[in-house]
Amino acid sequence: MEENQQEEIDLEVKTEEAKKKVTGLLASIKEFMSVLLDIKTNTDRAGAVQTIKDGISMQGHTAWILVFSILIASIGLNANSAAVVIGAMLISPLMGPILGIGLSFGTNDMETLRRSMINLGVMVGLSLLTSFLFFSIPWFQEATPEILARIRPDVRDVFIALAGGLALIIAITRPSPQTNTVAGVAIATALMPPLCAAGYGLAVYNWTYFFGAMFLFIINTIFIALATFVIVEFLNFPNVKYINYAKQKKVVQFASLIAFVILAISVWQFYGLFKENQFHRRATNFVKELKENGISIIDEDEDDYDFNSNTINLVVFGRNVSGEELQKWNEKLPEFGLNETVLNIRQSTDNTDLRAEVKSLSELYTQNQRIIISRDDAIKNKEDKIRLLENELSHFYNNQVPFKEISKEARINYDNLERISYAKRIKTDFNTIDSLTVFGVKWKDKVARKTVDKQEQKLKMWLKVRLKLDTLMVVRE
Template sequence: ETPELLARTAPDVRDVFIAIAGGLALIIALSRRSKQTNTIAGVAIATALMPPLCTAGFGLATGNLNYFAGAMFLFTINTIFIALAAFVIIKFLKFPMVKYINSAKRKRIARLASFVAVLVFSGSIYMFVNLFKENQFKQAAQHLINDIKESGISIIDEVAENINYKNKSIKLVIYGYKIPKEELDNWEAKLFEYGLEQTKLIFQQGADDTDIRNEVKSLSDLYAQNQKIISSRDESIKEKEDRIKLLETELSKFYDTQIPFVQISKEAQINYNGLSNLSYAKMVQTNFKTTDTITVFNAKWYDTVPNTTNQKLLLKKWLKTRLNLDTLQLNNN
């Protein structure tokens, strides 16, 4: 549905003047000797008669009888007043008239045509006045709605159905805080100031939601407190996790510095038959400038070993290589 379609379902007196203008264009064009003026006549008729017929067809196709009736009324207006305008010009230009043998029949047809023309013209005036009053009503209602909004009342954007001219009612849907009845009654009392004395002002709003809003606020505050507690717990857990990671790192470093002495002693016994005893310890020493931790091994050899000096050097070299140590002290007994 377009504005152009709707405009042809509610004709008024303005359409009468348009039809008269079309009829004048038609007869003036046909009264010229030039054949090119026939185009003007065709356009005048087409623009006046085709749109209402198309609208009437749309009304029949959609089952909307109001559209069909309004469009056919417009078609009737155009047909009658185009013919009337043409007849007036023909009389003015003194074209030869058809002679009726029966003068009574001619008068009867003339009276009938005049009656239909007056009836259609009166109907178009009535519809124009009704349309004018409806527009005034809608403008006044819109002015009232704007003032209500400016007063601080929240209104859902109104639709065309909320302003009903036929029922003389204005329906407004309010959201947000419940408006006191005294304030709403005050607006109803002001209707006469907008020219809406016989109009019914309907306010539609939900129940008082103050308690619900307070409950929602309490829940929001409780949620914020819980979030703060959870955040505090998360921070505490994170501190503990960091502490655990630090201890794990320190423990890993400690294990890295430990020497697998049992395995070393077994390998040393296999590689050096003359070794009777092997001990191990960590010794911390300082020169009063720096402090260092040194790995110390004590080795005892059987008396039967012929060359302990060479064995001692080989054992020390093997231990440094095996343990990947730069500094190592070996004491031999």
């Protein structure tokens, strides 16, 4: 009995010790994370305020930098070059007034708000005018993929703008600001391309492009300003003090009202984009299901999914879809979360022309494939011939005798040699053909015959070694 009680006491002691260790570990982790993520310590509030205010103005040099950066971005969009667009964003001064708006709301600074709004308007005006003039030139009015990618906002743009704004204002509040963060945020949030795309919409009188691009720009602007406001409030930036208390109270109330309105608009925009993105994703899954069930769809595009009218419009070919089948698919829409969505299918009772066109394209493709195959065969044959000729040429050069060098060396080694000649003798027994290397030599008349025989035998041996030949003939002239 006493042993059991002692075991229980020991167990309780060990449990308490374990709890203390876990508590200590959690406290250490909490302290570590607090130090790791702390941005209030060593925050340069005065320096951050001055940096933001210095970047608000859009006049003089800054205005010209903006004009040229917009021009570069417009050229990049027209040339469909992402690298050129990124280069333009690196030098653009668009962030200043937007950060000024967020700062002014966080510090109740109406003068900074007034300056920021005026300069933001100037910035937008200059950007639209520059891009409009560029895209008004008829040669530059093609709707490239880079332009089309900037006329329809996406829910991910909200997260990019919010995260980019937070990163930017935190970087500015550091004791030593990170300038590379400003460039990175300018690229990520992509403020400039939507303005250029809006100018393109004005130049080609396409209001859908214009309002879509401006909507994307407004989303980026609002959420960057909102992120700035949140960090300014979190870091307790000092509010601007007014001599007149009543005026200060009105300014605070007005700033709070505007901040609330902007927050409400931001939430509404985010919700709208989220619902539209959700609708497109569900519609895509539904159409994928249609295809898997043998429905052939042509000219499929995201414009077929109309979020505003809650409809899916498809054009099908091949077999006709019966009314019962169409109703069946309409009834299946709620399974994909597409409640009250209407499926509209357009089909032709006579698709003979379409089939003929598809057949013609198929035959043309087959013909082109044959041409490509025959061309490849011709190229292969030519390559084989070239390879054969190269081998024969190599064999020819390998069998050649360097007669000029041989004659010089022979003259040095054999003083009694008067002249030397060289030839290839080809012989056959009518079954095989063979070639033989033949050297003709003439010795000086005054040399004794015995000496000539000895020198000639020595010359023959030297020639075999020098030319790496097993057989050769030396003929006395």
